[in-house]
Amino acid sequence: MKSTISCCMNCQERHLACHDTCEKYLKARQEYQEQKHKIIENARKDNLAD
Numbered sequence: 001m002k003s004t005i006s007c008c009m010n011c012q013e014r015h016l017a018c019h020d021t022c023e024k025y026l027k028a029r030q031e032y033q034e035q036k037h038k039i040i041e042n043a044r045k046d047n048l049a050d
Contacts, residue, residue: 005032 007028008014019025 005029 005025005028007024008018008022011018011022011024013022019029
């Protein structure tokens, strides 16, 4: 899993408050959150199995 969301780096269309409206960022953030949730759930399952 990436430690940061990097789709904004060197983006020519970036502007103030961009993260509120940018489709690329919103999609990348959602994917990041889904991956993070899966990792947390897997860790919880591993802890319960021990």
